[in-house]
Amino acid sequence: QVQLQESGPGLVKASETLSLTCTVSGDSMTTYYWNWMRQPPGKGLEWIGYIYYSGNTKYNPSLKSRVIMSVDTSKNQFSLKLSSVTAADAAMYYCARESGESKGLDYWGQGTLVTVSS
Amino acid sequence: EIVLTQSPGTLSLSPGERATLSCRASQSVNTNYLAWYQHKPGQAPRLLIYGASTRATGIPGRFSGSGSGTDFSLTIGRLEPEDFAVYHCQQYGTSPYTFGQGTKLEIK
Numbered sequence: 001q002v003q004l005q006e007s008g009p010g011l012v013k014a015s016e017t018l019s020l021t022c023t024v025s026g027d028s029m030t031t032y033y034w035n036w037m038r039q040p041p042g043k044g045l046e047w048i049g050y051i052y053y054s055g056n057t058k059y060n061p062s063l064k065s066r067v068i069m070s071v072d073t074s075k076n077q078f079s080l081k082l083s084s085v086t087a088a089d090a091a092m093y094y095c096a097r098e099s100g101e102s103k104g105l106d107y108w109g110q111g112t113l114v115t116v117s118s
Numbered sequence: 119e120i121v122l123t124q125s126p127g128t129l130s131l132s133p134g135e136r137a138t139l140s141c142r143a144s145q146s147v148n149t150n151y152l153a154w155y156q157h158k159p160g161q162a163p164r165l166l167i168y169g170a171s172t173r174a175t176g177i178p179g180r181f182s183g184s185g186s187g188t189d190f191s192l193t194i195g196r197l198e199p200e201d202f203a204v205y206h207c208q209q210y211g212t213s214p215y216t217f218g219q220g221t222k223l224e225i226k
Contacts, residue, residue: 004162037217044219045206060214094163104153104168104210106175110161 002026004095004109011115012089018082018114022095025076029053033098034071034078035105038091046091050098051078090116120145120209124218130226137194139221141207146187148211154183154192157220158203166205167192199225 008020022034036048049059051069059067063082071078082089092113096105121144131137141152150170157163165174167183170190180195194201202225207218 035215045208045217047208047215047217049214058213062214096163098210102149102151102169102210103172104165104174104208105155105163106165108162108164 002107006109006112014118018085020080023077029073035096036080037094040091085116087116119214120216122218124221128222130224132226133197139192141190141218143188147209150186151211152190153208155206156203
């Protein structure tokens with residue numbers, strides 16, 4: 001059974017960098033796209049971007065200037081860094097797997113809550 | 119970017135009833151790459167439907183998706199107690215991927 005688990009600090013200071021890691025178990029990371037989403041309280045889901053297992057990335061233009069994603073297939077992990085955070089970045093952050101066959105996001109993590117302090 | 123509008127925001131029904139959720143796109147969804155997810159509090163979202171109408175692995179037959187272009191719907195044939203949750207639609211045919219704001223399906 002494929003499982004994804006987000007981890008990282010639950011509290012980040014404004015203007016600093018949010019760093020999260022998603023650990024994948026139950027399958028190899030190869031041939032998949034690894035996505036990050038977030039959901040601010042009371043709002044809908046927002047796609048942040050994805051990283052292919054080979055390292056190619058695609059980011060949401062709204063966040064592109066502040067986002068860096070990386071992948072370490074030897075550790076079965078991929079990561080998100082979001083710089084210069086503000087209160088607007090407070091949200092539940094989710095990681096998810098996408099196959100290369102256009103079949104949606106088939107496995108998700110349970111999410112991790114990030115709060116931004118002033 | 120493609121804006122997805124889900125309706126209704128909240129749907130109140132009883133177990134055994136039929137539920138129909140709508141997802142409308144601001145422009146045509148490329149190749150009908152439209153997915154539906156079920157999300158319960160504290161749990162990982164669960165993929166129900168991809169490609170607008172294909173059930174994901176292990177999804178019961180009471181869940182069905184339909185539509186094309188800009189208008190899509192998710193139908194739950196006969197509601198079971200475990201179906202009450204928030205449902206999100208997502209288009210993944212055009213970057214940036216986008217989601218609707220969600221429909222909460224609650225017990226009446």
